Amino acid sequence: MNRRLIRLGSPRRRRTLVALVLLAGAAAAPILLAPTGRGAGAAIDRCIAPSELLSLGAPLPRTAERLRSGGPLTIVALGSSSTEGAGASRPEFTYPNRLAAALRARFSGVPIRVINRGIGGELALQTLARIERDVLPEKPDLVIWQLGTNSVLRDLDPEIDAEIAHRGIERLRASGADIMLMDLQYAPAVLVHAGYHEMEHAISSVARSENVPLFHRFWVMRHWAEDGQIALPAMLSRDRLHMNDTSYDCLGREVAHSISAAVAEELSADARE
Numbered sequence: 366m367n368r369r370l371i372r373l374g375s376p377r378r379r380r381t382l383v384a385l386v387l388l389a390g391a392a393a394a395p396i397l398l399a400p401t402g403r404g405a406g407a408a409i410d411r412c413i414a415p416s417e418l419l420s421l422g423a424p425l426p427r428t429a430e431r432l433r434s435g436g437p438l439t440i441v442a443l444g445s446s447s448t449e450g451a452g453a454s455r456p457e458f459t460y461p462n463r464l465a466a467a468l469r470a471r472f473s474g475v476p477i478r479v480i481n482r483g484i485g486g487e488l489a490l491q492t493l494a495r496i497e498r499d500v501l502p503e504k505p506d507l508v509i510w511q512l513g514t515n516s517v518l519r520d521l522d523p524e525i526d527a528e529i530a531h532r533g534i535e536r537l538r539a540s541g542a543d544i545m546l547m548d549l550q551y552a553p554a555v556l557v558h559a560g561y562h563e564m565e566h567a568i569s570s571v572a573r574s575e576n577v578p579l580f581h582r583f584w585v586m587r588h589w590a591e592d593g594q595i596a597l598p599a600m601l602s603r604d605r606l607h608m609n610d611t612s613y614d615c616l617g618r619e620v621a622h623s624i625s626a627a628v629a630e631e632l633s634a635d636a637r638e
Contacts (some may be wrong), residue, residue: 367550371508381449394471412497414585419535421615423572423626424630424631425628427507427541428507428543436472436475439505440468440506441505441507441508441509441623442633443499443500445483448481450483452602452604454545454609458481458614459613462479464618464621467620470493486515486552487528488515488521489525498535500526501537509545509547510544510545511582512526512530512547512548513564514550514564517561523560527567527570532564534575543578545578545579545580546568548568548581548582549568551597552607554605558562586612599611
């Protein structure tokens, strides 16, 4: 009997191939924002960013396995005010809630929870101190850790955040969870601090050395602004720092896109084995 046919017929392989088909369908479906104002006769997608900016750069094996098997999938969004949702008009418009909605649309039938564990004003050390209390009891499959902005606003040494991130990743990895980092928001209140360059570099270096995914929020938001997709004032609150309903929605959608692409790559590699 053909051994290759046996492998193709295994339950694990069938689940992988079915998941790949579902992912292909989700990737093909456009993610549209309702148009507003003049020329609102057709839907447009203002959230799109180039694939190289959305690439996470590292795998999400546990997340892929959960989606391959039909779930459930638990995600904890960890961070400070832009995770908590400062600038959003209502809780349902925070990025974790928009991420949950986007993932459920892509993976219909899979039970998906996105738990918001953001606390405004926190520095990375404070976030690290509550991993045991606020994150691990949820038994997450994926933790998305947003960090760096508050340290830049206080002109703190980026290497401090880098060392804290290494320690936090070690704790989270021991639980078996996937870890994704998310960097700074692109905003005037951040750009006036010269240290944002070094913080961007420090977070990227941590992601590379730990082989964990990184969502490049800074560069995605900069692309939206410079490409004219969303004017900078239209993506920020009045404080010129925090995101708003429009940009949180786009952020949630694009994080969902990045997760889906990373999962598809992981499942495709499994299918080739």
